[in-house]
Amino acid sequence: MRLLKIVFITYLTIGFTKSFAQDISFSQFNSLGSYYNPALTGSFDGNFKVRIINRDHWVKFADAPYRTFGISGDIKFDQSSKDFKGDFLALGAYFISDRGQILDWNKNEMGVSIAYHKLLDKIKKTYLSGGITLGILQRSISYDNIYFEDQFDGLDRYNGSTNEILPQNIHATPDLKVGINYSTRMSKLWAIQIGSGMHYIFRPNFSFYKSLEDINYSGTKESKALIRTNTILNFSYKLDNFRQLFPKFYFATQGPLQILQAGINYRQSFYSLNQTAVHAGLSLRSVSSSSFLTPVDLGFLLGFEVKRFIIGMQYDIGLRDALKYGNPTHSFEISISLIGDYTNEGFICPEF
Numbered sequence: 001m002r003l004l005k006i007v008f009i010t011y012l013t014i015g016f017t018k019s020f021a022q023d024i025s026f027s028q029f030n031s032l033g034s035y036y037n038p039a040l041t042g043s044f045d046g047n048f049k050v051r052i053i054n055r056d057h058w059v060k061f062a063d064a065p066y067r068t069f070g071i072s073g074d075i076k077f078d079q080s081s082k083d084f085k086g087d088f089l090a091l092g093a094y095f096i097s098d099r100g101q102i103l104d105w106n107k108n109e110m111g112v113s114i115a116y117h118k119l120l121d122k123i124k125k126t127y128l129s130g131g132i133t134l135g136i137l138q139r140s141i142s143y144d145n146i147y148f149e150d151q152f153d154g155l156d157r158y159n160g161s162t163n164e165i166l167p168q169n170i171h172a173t174p175d176l177k178v179g180i181n182y183s184t185r186m187s188k189l190w191a192i193q194i195g196s197g198m199h200y201i202f203r204p205n206f207s208f209y210k211s212l213e214d215i216n217y218s219g220t221k222e223s224k225a226l227i228r229t230n231t232i233l234n235f236s237y238k239l240d241n242f243r244q245l246f247p248k249f250y251f252a253t254q255g256p257l258q259i260l261q262a263g264i265n266y267r268q269s270f271y272s273l274n275q276t277a278v279h280a281g282l283s284l285r286s287v288s289s290s291s292f293l294t295p296v297d298l299g300f301l302l303g304f305e306v307k308r309f310i311i312g313m314q315y316d317i318g319l320r321d322a323l324k325y326g327n328p329t330h331s332f333e334i335s336i337s338l339i340g341d342y343t344n345e346g347f348i349c350p351e352f
Contacts, residue, residue: 024068024096024109025259026055027283027299027314028352029232029250031335032070034092034113036230036250037197038131039179041074041115042090048075048340055333058318070096086119090131104142111135111177126184129195133177137204140170167212173204191236193350199228226255234350242269246350248283258288265301265352279303279312281352296320297331303352310337312352 026032031053033040050073057066072094079087091114098107115131143166147158181195207223233249246265252258263283270276281301286293298319303312311334318329337351 023228023254024070024098024107025252026053026068026070026335027261027285027297027316027331027333028053028301028312028335029261030234030248030350030352031312031337032072032094032096033232034072034074034115034131034133035070035094035096035111036232037179037181037195038113038133038177039115039129039181039195039197040232041092041113041131041133042076042088042117043115043129043181043183043193044074044339046076046339046341049073049337051335051337053333053335055331057331058329066098066100068096068098070094086122088117090115090117104145106138106140108138108140109135109175111175113177115179121184124185125191127182129181129183131179131181131197133175133179135175135177136172137175138170138172139206139208141208143169165212165214165217167208169208171208171211173206174202175199175204176201189238193234193236194232196229196231199230200225201227203227228252228254236350242271243267246281248350256288258293259285260287260293261285263299263301265303265350269305275305275307277305279305279352285316294320301352305351308339310339310351311335314352 024035029036031051033043051071053070055068057068072092074090074092077089077091079085079089091112093110093112095110096108100106111133112135113131113133115129117127117129120126120128148162148164150164151158151160151162153159177197177199178201179195179197181193183191183193185191203224205222205224207221209217209219209221212221229252231251235247237245237247239245244267246267248263248265250259250261261283263281265279265281268278279301281299281303283299283301284295285297285299286295288294296319297316299314299316301312301314303310314333316331316333318331322328335352
């Protein structure tokens with residue numbers, strides 16, 4: 001039980017900040033682009049967009065999977081002034097929740113974003129976008145299923161009281177994100193979108209002990225988050241009027257740690273079925289390990305467009321766990337999007 005105590009205290013003080021791999025992340029990162037980069041708020045062909053996404057991690061690894069859920073909505077406003085013709089202002093909001101079985105801990109995040117899209121070249125559909133998000137980060141943990149050695153009754157139960165110094169089990173901190181994005185058509189066949197968003201600009205303190213007032217506690221009360229940078233790079237290649245390829249890349253850094261996801265999606269639309277298309281994709285996620293990146297997940301995507309509705313289903317198999325333990329982990333992700341009246345501003349719009 002002494003080991004459990006050490007793990008528990010470490011988790012409360014530094015676990016959230018140092019466990020970069022547990023930061024909220026989706027394989028279908030383009031489905032919730034405004035979370036990663038505020039400048040992507042409103043970056044789609046339509047006047048509004050609502051998205052829901054759910055991810056179950058590590059299925060069969062634990063009794064109940066680790067679950068991440070997100071919902072967001074964006075709306076766009078045309079700039080009617082002659083001097084700003086073709087520009088757009090976009091507003092968005094999102095809510096994301098992480099729920100895990102380990103120590104029954106939860107992470108919630110909500111934010112409101114605003115972005116401005118400046119049209120630089122009408123022929124090439126070139127846009128330069130900037131955005132900002134103000135958010136609230138909430139962390140909580142339950143003490144109901146946590147036991148310490150001084151609770152042992154000497155027989156076979158931990159049913160006594162504890163003298164451990166336990167901090168308040170829920171706290172919230174503000175957060176600020178900023179982002180920039182650039183998109184253009186390089187030719188009749190190729191288009192590109194690239195941008196970066198910065199998270200944790202306020203360097204929030206994630207330690208549960210930060211507000212503890214107890215003279216008997218002598219440990220640290222500070223564990224500030226490192227600034228995180230998310231870079232998304234998307235290409236669009238037009239094979240013909242009904243087929244497209246979407247190479248995509250996501251790269252995140254936070255201190256010495258990195259995540260890289262690279263993939264490609266194929267889109268097939270149908271002449272006989274108006275506004276209907278099928279997507280298929282393959283991706284590989286790698287994380288930093290010592291001085292190099294280690295592949296951890298191989299992903300397979302299947303998506304459908306039916307007029308204004310877009311559904312994406314992703315399955316990730318744990319390569320690292322399969323090679324190391326002979327027993328791969330499994331993750332499942334589904335996203336549903338509803339897009340408002342279609343417009344043709346020329347945004348590069350990979351859906352997943």
